[in-house]
Amino acid sequence: MAITSANQLELLQTAEAVAREKMIDPDLVIQAMEESLARAAKSRYGSDLDIRVKIDRKTGRATFARIRTVVEDELIENHHAQVTVKQARSYLADPKIGDEIIDEVPPVDLGRIAAQSAKQVILQKVREAERDRQYDEFKDRKGTIINGVVKREEYGNIIVDIGRGEGILRRNEKIGRESYRPNDRIRAYIKDVRREARGPQVFLSRTDPQFMAELFKMEVPEIYDGIIEIKAVARDPGSRAKIAVISYDNSIDPVGACVGMRGSRVQAVVNELQGEKIDIIPWNQDQATFLVNALQPAEVSKVVIDEEAGKIEVVVPDEQLSLAIGRRGQNVRLASQLTALDIDIMTEADESARRQAEFAERTNLFMETLDIDEMMAQLLVSEGFTNLEEVAYVDPEELLSIDGFDEDTAAELQARARDHLEEANRKALESARALGLEDSLAGFEGLTPQMLEALAKDGIKTLEDFATCADWELAGGWTTVNGQRVKDEGVLEKFDVSLEEAQHLVMTARVMLGWVDPTELAPEAEEEEETEGEA
Missing domain, CATH: 3.30.300.20 (K homology (KH) domain)
Known part of the structure; x- marks a missing residue:
């Protein structure tokens, strides 16, 4: 197949027809033809040559040209497609690096194999252009409802004709046991649009919560209007x-x-x-x-x-x-x-039983640690005291407000609570040191002896160990796995250490070790203050 004047206009007519059928830009089809002809010319004149083809958009005339680029002497790699400045002087008056020498070559006569190859290139380019057009059309429609017609079913997945392309409704995106037959009309939600090796894929859904939201938007004008x-x-x-x-x-x-x-x-x-x-x-x-x-x-x-x-x-x-x-x-x-x-x-009965269990537990705690009778312990729990720290360090006036408590009783209770706490702290610190706790962490402000013991049991024994911890490792947190919230237990979680407190402790340790410049933290603090002020 030679590119002669007889079939020059056929190139343009073919490009127009293909572009109209595939709904793509005719220029893309012509560019594909130029590339296919250039590839055929390289197989005729030599693959090392830089052959380019230009098709006139008005006449359809194809011009074949050999291109040689001017490069520096030491950078020349292909003598068929590159020339030095000295060599270029035979063709150009004042050659510069990057200039091109263009020589027109005779059009090639495409044999059967070359013509078939050129056809494949054109089809491939047209297919790519069609995919790009489909992706560009549907990418902005993600999150909307589309109407389509069922084409076929493949392994339980429904292939839907959505106009200028196809969408896929997977088995798990269908409602219950609903089934469809070819040519059934279907309404679905465009959940995602992705580029894949086989072309852009439009994923549809009828189970997504937003599908119902979009349906309400269509049925309720007030939602559509934003009221x-x-x-x-x-x-x-x-x-x-x-x-x-x-x-x-x-x-x-x-x-x-x-x-x-x-x-x-x-x-x-x-x-x-x-x-x-x-x-x-x-x-x-x-x-x-x-x-x-x-x-x-x-x-x-x-x-x-x-x-x-x-x-x-x-x-x-x-x-x-x-x-x-x-x-x-x-x-x-x-x-x-x-x-x-x-x-x-929980039911009211369950909640009542739990409250009674908590009441009994706190009563026993005060009876054992403060060496008091059951009635006095119950009075403390009834007044809202939940632990020894509250009894030991509360304002004595709060204890005196309890019926039957005088100054001597309040003072004795607080003294017993403090003695018990000090003894517990001493034992906890001894246990932590026995586990290998070092002075660098033992002297860190903000950690109680019980916290130090818990850290040491978890292998955190030095200030460096503590500084490498994440806030959620200390305070605990929640992670979403497969749509379910999973609890992450924190080393200090049982001491009611919040994420913010844990983060502050860790950052303080890093500053003390010189890992973090305290001046870098100042802008963040100012931003937080500004945010709080705006709120």
Whole structure:
């Protein structure tokens, strides 16, 4: 196949036809043709030559040119495609490094193999351009709902025609046992768009919580307009879901707006989600109030929040326990997802038994350590004293306010508490030193003897060991693994050391060792103060 005047215009016509069919830029097709012709010319004239082809966008005429680049003498690697400045003077009046010598060469006559190779190059380039076009079209639609037509099923995954491309709905992204046949219409959420070796992949989902949020946005104009906002969504796909909403207009009820007249709006979403039951909950900034709403229809008696651990305890009447937990734990699990907190549910009877156990434990502690009778120990616990430190170092006036306590009794109790604490500290320090605790850490301010003993048992015996610790290793924390919150036990966690306190102790140790310049910490402290001031 020679590039003659008879088929020059055919190049442009072919490029136009291919570009129109694949919905890509015609110039990309012509560039692919230029590259394929250049490759064929190299196989004819020599692979070491730099042959370039230029197709005129108006006439279709293909120009073949050999390019030689001017380089420095010591950098010349390919004598067929590069020349020195001295050699270039035969072709150029004043050659400079980087200049190109262009010589037109005769067009090649493409044989059968060369023509087939050129065709493959063009097809490959067109395929790449088509993939780029598909990726550019769908990457900005991530997080939206798309309508498509089912094309086929592959190993349980549904391939969906979404217009200018295909999407894949995996088995685990389908609701329950729903099945589809070719040509069925389907609505799905674009969960992700990724470039892969076989081309851009559009991943669809019908189980993602945001799919339900987007459906509500389509059905409820107030959400689309921003008057009502969806703050959180939790789903058990195909079974039940909870959605928390808030209204920025006092005259509009967010729950009522989402439900619609006679439930018309929420029913449209329920029908799309294969009958999934939806609880619409008013969002509240107060976590306790929000949780009480989230656990509906169960009634809640009391809520206790542990913000540091991210856990929450909920007390419900005995007869409400099964309703609060839900079938197979569904209700409490969805409420936990909605509030992003670990929820422990107990009945009033369980909570009462726990309080009684704590009361008895503290009573026994005071009886044994202070050598007092049960009545006096119970009086201390009833007044809110939980440990020896509180008794030893509290203002004596607080002890005197307890019925039956005089000055001598208060002084004697505090003296006994201090003696016991000092003895406990002495034993703890001796134990820590026996384990190898060094003076560098023993003299570090901010650590009690019991803390030093715990550190020594964990192999932290020097100031250098302590300075290498992370704050969560000392104070403990929570890690999310496979969607579940997992507890990380801290060495000093039982001493109620917070993450901020642990971080301060570790940074102080690093400053003392000269690992950190204290001046570098000052800007961070100033930023924190400014943030607190703004808040």
